Amino acid sequence: MKYVDEFRNFKIARDIAGAISSHARGLGGVNFMEVCGTHTMAVERFGIRRMLPRDINLISGPGCPVCVTPKDYIDRAIGLAGIKDVTVASFGDMLKVPGSDSTLAQERGKGKVRVVYSVLDAMDFAAKNPDKKIVFLGIGFETTVPTVAASMELARKRKIRNFFVYSGHKVMPPAMDLLARDKRINIQGFLCPAHVSAVIGTGPYAGISKKYKIPCVISGFEPLDILQSILMLVKQLKSGRSEVENQYARVVRRSGNRKALALMSRVFSEGDSEWRGMGIIPKSGLSVNKAYSDLDAGKVFRLPRVITRPDKGCVCGEVLKGIKTPRDCRLFGKSCTPENPRGACMVSGEGACAAYYRYRK
Amino acid sequence: MKKITLSHGSGGRLTHELIRELFLKNFGNPSLDKLGDSAFIDMAGKKLAYTTDSFVVRPIFFPGGDIGRLAVSGTVNDLCVSGARPRYLSCAMIVEEGFGYDELRKITVSIKSACEQAGVDVVTGDFKVVEKGGADKIFINTSGVGEVYKNADLSMDRIRPGDKIILSGTAGDHAASILLAREDLKFRARIFSDCAPLNGLVSSVMCRGIKFMRDPTRGGLATTLNEISAALGRDIFIEEASIPVRSSVRALCEILGFDPLYMANEGKVVAIVSPESAMGVLNKMKKHPLGRSCGIIGEVTGDKGGGVYMKTRIGGARILDMLTGEQLPRIC
Numbered sequence A: 001m002k003y004v005d006e007f008r009n010f011k012i013a014r015d016i017a018g019a020i021s022s023h024a025r026g027l028g029g030v031n032f033m034e035v036c037g038t039h040t041m042a043v044e045r046f047g048i049r050r051m052l053p054r055d056i057n058l059i060s061g062p063g064c065p066v067c068v069t070p071k072d073y074i075d076r077a078i079g080l081a082g083i084k085d086v087t088v089a090s091f092g093d094m095l096k097v098p099g100s101d102s103t104l105a106q107e108r109g110k111g112k113v114r115v116v117y118s119v120l121d122a123m124d125f126a127a128k129n130p131d132k133k134i135v136f137l138g139i140g141f142e143t144t145v146p147t148v149a150a151s152m153e154l155a156r157k158r159k160i161r162n163f164f165v166y167s168g169h170k171v172m173p174p175a176m177d178l179l180a181r182d183k184r185i186n187i188q189g190f191l192c193p194a195h196v197s198a199v200i201g202t203g204p205y206a207g208i209s210k211k212y213k214i215p216c217v218i219s220g221f222e223p224l225d226i227l228q229s230i231l232m233l234v235k236q237l238k239s240g241r242s243e244v245e246n247q248y249a250r251v252v253r254r255s256g257n258r259k260a261l262a263l264m265s266r267v268f269s270e271g272d273s274e275w276r277g278m279g280i281i282p283k284s285g286l287s288v289n290k291a292y293s294d295l296d297a298g299k300v301f302r303l304p305r306v307i308t309r310p311d312k313g314c315v316c317g318e319v320l321k322g323i324k325t326p327r328d329c330r331l332f333g334k335s336c337t338p339e340n341p342r343g344a345c346m347v348s349g350e351g352a353c354a355a356y357y358r359y360r361k
Numbered sequence B: 001m002k003k004i005t006l007s008h009g010s011g012g013r014l015t016h017e018l019i020r021e022l023f024l025k026n027f028g029n030p031s032l033d034k035l036g037d038s039a040f041i042d043m044a045g046k047k048l049a050y051t052t053d054s055f056v057v058r059p060i061f062f063p064g065g066d067i068g069r070l071a072v073s074g075t076v077n078d079l080c081v082s083g084a085r086p087r088y089l090s091c092a093m094i095v096e097e098g099f100g101y102d103e104l105r106k107i108t109v110s111i112k113s114a115c116e117q118a119g120v121d122v123v124t125g126d127f128k129v130v131e132k133g134g135a136d137k138i139f140i141n142t143s144g145v146g147e148v149y150k151n152a153d154l155s156m157d158r159i160r161p162g163d164k165i166i167l168s169g170t171a172g173d174h175a176a177s178i179l180l181a182r183e184d185l186k187f188r189a190r191i192f193s194d195c196a197p198l199n200g201l202v203s204s205v206m207c208r209g210i211k212f213m214r215d216p217t218r219g220g221l222a223t224t225l226n227e228i229s230a231a232l233g234r235d236i237f238i239e240e241a242s243i244p245v246r247s248s249v250r251a252l253c254e255i256l257g258f259d260p261l262y263m264a265n266e267g268k269v270v271a272i273v274s275p276e277s278a279m280g281v282l283n284k285m286k287k288h289p290l291g292r293s294c295g296i297i298g299e300v301t302g303d304k305g306g307g308v309y310m311k312t313r314i315g316g317a318r319i320l321d322m323l324t325g326e327q328l329p330r331i332c
Helices: A012-025 A037-045 A073-082 A092-096 A104-108 A120-127 A145-157 A173-181 A194-200 A203-212 A223-238 A260-268 A291-293 A318-319 A352-359 B011-028 B067-080 B103-118 B175-183 B199-203 B221-231 B247-256 B277-286
Strands: A030-035 A057-065 A086-090 A113-115 A133-138 A163-167 A189-194 A217-218 A244-246 A268-275 A279-288 B039-044 B047-053 B084-096 B120-128 B136-148 B163-165 B210-214 B236-239 B269-273 B297-300 B308-311 B317-319
Touching: A030 A037, A030 A223, A030 A260, A037 A057, A037 A223, A037 A352, A057 A173, A057 A318, A073 A086, A073 A104, A073 A133, A073 A163, A086 A092, A086 A104, A086 A120, A092 A104, A092 A113, A120 A133, A120 A145, A120 A163, A133 B175, A133 B199, A145 A260, A145 A291, A163 A279, A163 B247, A173 A203, A173 A279, A173 B011, A189 A194, A189 A223, A194 A203, A194 A260, A194 B136, A203 A217, A203 A244, A217 A223, A260 A268, A279 A291, A279 A352, A279 B136, A318 A352, A352 B210, A352 B317, B047 B067, B067 B084, B067 B103, B067 B136, B067 B199, B084 B199, B103 B120, B103 B136, B163 B277, B175 B317, B199 B277, B210 B221, B221 B236, B221 B269, B221 B308, B247 B297, B269 B277, B277 B297
Parallel strands: A030 A057, A030 A189, A086 A113, A086 A133, A133 A163, A189 A217, A217 A244, B084 B120, B236 B308
Antiparallel strands: A268 A279, B039 B047, B047 B136, B084 B136, B163 B269, B163 B297, B210 B269, B236 B297, B308 B317
16 A cells, blocks of 8 residues: 555564664663554554563553543533434544443434544534534544534534534643653653644644753654654654654644644634543643634533542553553453443553553553 | 443454353353354254354445345355355345335345355245334345365364464455445445355365364454464464455555454455465465465464464564454544
8 A cells, every 4th residue: 555555664664673772772761652642553553662672661642532531521422412402423432431420332322422434424414414403522632623623614604503513622732741741750752743743833842842851753653653753762862862853744844734723723722621630731622712602512502510420440540641551550451441441541442551452461 | 231232243352242141141052052153963964054144234235245145145154164065045034114125126136146156045034024213224134054065174173283374365345345335435446345155265175174264254354363262272373464455445444543354354264274285275265266365364373372463564563352342433
């Protein structure tokens, strides 16, 4: 397959892995965090850990949108599905995330939850079913936000009045800042997300690399991208640099995607937001602007009051921060499995626990 | 309250648990307990294989087949991989009120042509209509009886370390075709289901060197290999680079975050073959139209663990676990 196979070349992978080993000599143990869930998945799926020297420890970061969505968001989404005429439309991975008492998957049995592949599918479904009110669950980082914003502008243009968005959107740099500050994690290098960076550009990481002296490399998602980015991090450490480098230059521009950024700021504004297990992070969430409040499910519907119960024994928060590995959790693989997830990291295929469970056990 | 979810029917771990907890506990008997693709029964001195399967596919017509062709192939293939020559089928249909007469005719004609291809006859059947909403258009159940081949000696007990694992063709075609047809994804490529009766292919390669066969349907190749390794109590080692996957299927999977190794096939067979017979089986298989892209994808190892391990395309290694729940499209 063109543009994919080239980035999975066996010989080049072996060569880069060899270069990493020789450059890492003398560095001692180092912690690199791959921020994005798609990186975590690729690392596990291609068995990349086994190609690295033991001294390089890859920590899975909080970049799985499903995993960081707080429980009360799920509880409210389930509540929304309970309102007359409302159908909740969501990406598939959200369905199994446990709320306090139920999951969206269980509610799907009642016909009030619909899986969609894109936000436009949800909008089209609304257009075809004017008697229903379609609430799209807006989950995801800067990668998905522009498409959701675009659909809201489009819905207005097409005068679709039964399409709404319940925003749980988040932005990545504030969370990375929080993690960089945490001495317990001791991150010595960030593999920065690929597609988030395609939207926001390289600028937002400059502060992190400067303030905390942590090298940052924006990395593509293919195995050779990841290996090369690890090599770039190792070389920065070796030469005492801490800069933002862009390995994924075939997609990511320095200034990002200006059109997408403008679209985002027309529809959403930054605000404080709760991340599952990490608490409230200032300016890390996106809420719908006043100008679009007629499309904002949070404003249009009386959101059900929910009493959210904390997860007992679940250490997703620490796993998301990289302080603990899934294996440190006493629920992991016992009462928490992909069939019956207790914590969000086990739900999404990109969650650290699910990736561990599936590929390493 | 515990409820049945779609994951219970996905062929993965939850399905297996449910079968054990409900069906084996209540129906358990020596034929059923083996949980083979077919049951073996001795009748009038003849060894017969007997199996059944229900078909609830949506959409009912898809590129490369339809629910009728699938209903014949599915049951025929379960008999084939049990080492039997399929002979007789039953066919029962449950149709929703309001279903098109012409569509039903089309499905019936398709059943007829699949039966001709497989050399089987529908010898008994049933037809029911339920109220609108009582079923999704049409459900079909078929069961089949076949005679066990004289030169077949299929038994897991004969599998030894070093035995080769042969896959008869590309992985994931059927599920990819259904996914494209079902979700109306705007893909320019057409992906055809591999849905086909396998009796021709299987009879052309059947020999004593073949120790075990299974058709990797629901849950795909990965699930089938896990079932085999768990039952054997031995590890299986495969190489990603040697598993044929159509580029269109791979592209679709890359975009949606699916893994073709977990996607259903309806015209493929996995065979475990002694090292001495492997090349012979492979050569014969390649000559059959349904086996052209077959290959050896791995082998049974001497390690006792019951897991499936895969050398990845780039030279890493990982566990290939059983499918857990449904594969769901991801967010980003």
